[in-house]
Amino acid sequence: MKSAIVTGASSGIGLEISKRLLKLNYRVYGISRDFSKVNFDDRNFVKVNCDITKIGELTEKVKQINKTEEIHILVNNAGVGFFGPHEELNVSKIHAMVATNLEAPLILTQLLLRKLKKNSGFIINISSITAKKWSTYGCAYAATKAGLSHFASSLFEETRKTGVKVVTIHPDMTKTNFYDNSNFREGDNEETYITTKCIADAVDMILSQREGTVVTDITIRPQKHMIVRK
Numbered sequence: 553m554k555s556a557i558v559t560g561a562s563s564g565i566g567l568e569i570s571k572r573l574l575k576l577n578y579r580v581y582g583i584s585r586d587f588s589k590v591n592f593d594d595r596n597f598v599k600v601n602c603d604i605t606k607i608g609e610l611t612e613k614v615k616q617i618n619k620t621e622e623i624h625i626l627v628n629n630a631g632v633g634f635f636g637p638h639e640e641l642n643v644s645k646i647h648a649m650v651a652t653n654l655e656a657p658l659i660l661t662q663l664l665l666r667k668l669k670k671n672s673g674f675i676i677n678i679s680s681i682t683a684k685k686w687s688t689y690g691c692a693y694a695a696t697k698a699g700l701s702h703f704a705s706s707l708f709e710e711t712r713k714t715g716v717k718v719v720t721i722h723p724d725m726t727k728t729n730f731y732d733n734s735n736f737r738e739g740d741n742e743e744t745y746i747t748t749k750c751i752a753d754a755v756d757m758i759l760s761q762r763e764g765t766v767v768t769d770i771t772i773r774p775q776k777h778m779i780v781r782k
Contacts, residue, residue, distance in 0.1 A: 560630030
């Protein structure tokens with residue numbers, strides 16, 4: 553059985569992608585700090601409790617998985633965002649965004665790249681629409697996502713001859729718990745946000761391409777733009 557690693561797999565986009573990969577007959581190693589609120593079990597869904605910002609712990613757990621599994625897919629999904637004027641962000645929040653959104657994906661990719669080259673595998677990065685445009689009140693968050701997107705573009709050029717497919721998904725406003733600690737959220741109308749299923753569908757499409765064709769960049773946007781202030 554082919555295997556996948558998905559970060560941020562305990563909720564939202566990561567959990568939805570994990571469920572889709574399970575339907576596609578992958579064994580999924582879901583990485584998250586806390587699975588206590590996950591009301592979902594599958595014999596091929598392996599829950600790995602790990603804080604990905606703790607690089608030593610992350611490295612050890614991924615190396616253990618890599619020793620016994622044929623990893624074909626890495627989904628760098630885990631993300632954190634803090635919003636507001638840049639001078640009002642404290643240092644710990646900036647560090648958390650850099651560590652989660654950028655440092656951990658770079659390290660995970662490095663740890664798994666040889667195996668993914670061997671298996672002509674997929675690296676799917678969940679970035680953000682903010683990586684492609686200015687982002688007032690989200691300068692640091694956008695910078696981390698832009699870094700992730702640029703890394704993915706460069707890595708594809710570096711590894712494409714080996715058969716590795718490097719893909720970046722840029723979702724716009726998505727209906728998840730991502731905005732729980734922000735002073736805004738998605739609109740109430742279904743046309744003002746995308747869903748986690750939309751992103752899982754994109755992953756499905758990426759994996760269904762014929763060998764030799766790679767969709768390297770997908771942007772998913774709602775039909776209408778709207779945010780609601782809390």
